Amino acid sequence: MADEDPTTAEVLERLESLEESVSAGEERRRARRIRRLAEGLHRFEQRTLDNVERNIQRYTTRDVLEAFVGSTIFSLPLVVEGGVLEIGSHFATSLVYGVPVYFLANAVFVVTITAGLLYYAEFREVEIQLAFGFVPKRLVGVLVIAFLTATATMALWGRLDTAEPFLSLCRISVVWTAGAFGAGIGDILPGENEGEEIGDLFGGT
Template identity: 35%
Template sequence: MTERDGRAGAEPEPDIDDVIEDLEALEELVDRPEERERVREAMQTARRADRRRVVGRIRDAFDLRDAGEAAVGAFLFGIPMVVEGGTTEIGLAIAGSPVAVALTGAIGLVFVLGILHAARFEAVEADLLAGVVPRRLIGILAVSGGMAVGLMTLWRRVDWSQPEVAAAQCLVTAVVMGVGASLGDVLPE
């Protein structure tokens, strides 16, 4: 059995430690100081490459797995917003002001974009709708917005007989869920 995966006879997948071991062995074999220095530089690069990032790398496409990760993040961040009374109070307070509603939505969008920017989502060109809008951004906003409206309605936290107020209350929840959804999508596994 192998140490890494526990399967008998299975060859373990090489990792960065294997690369560093090979480079250390190579360092012993080279005889010129400039060659030894190049090997040491390669070892330093390998060690830096092994550092885990707090924010993960984004794959080319926003798929079902990404949507699931976003849903988990949105749920974890959003549950306190759904069950606390402050959310409905804030929604009621901003419902009469289109400026306050727009600013609330803009703040949420800026937070989501900031988190995605930290993961370099803008570098993924294959993930654009109509060549302009990032599919990942749309997916995260749809997951968080849909979950906010769905849970707030299902658990009767909003009264749709007053659609302005209900929409504002759902927006407040969706802002927090958007932050959770974007973090859920980009954090490493």
């Protein structure tokens, strides 16, 4: 069975032993330079792990801004695609007993995948904070920001039809799908942020 790869701490320890065992001046200087490089890598590794493993407990105004940026980045490529109009038409016209089942199924999919990304993805441990005792703040915030971003960009670039509001809503929902994913990524990847708690802006809810 092959030995496991050594950690940076183990490599650093071996380099220190090597430096002590070398007697020649030039070789000792080389060993010292390599050890210092390993020390820098070890410190970088520790800082990275500390950042990744840190829990996210607060939901702040900066999280909202980062969610908006992430949503915009993921949404814009779809706004210019003609496929958005086709999929939106599919959502609006594919009815079962008068119910837009594909539109509703897509909405459920967006909520589910966003919740999974925020609360169950293993690279971040995000604490679920509830407003009014039952509304998950971060999930609702990400979904609303993504929806508003999708609506604004679609309206700004003339991709909505005011004469057919439901068709326009279906088109927005297509962009919202990608925007929600981008907003979730933008929210949690940077880790916990400084800023004013969202709940404090609404009387501590």
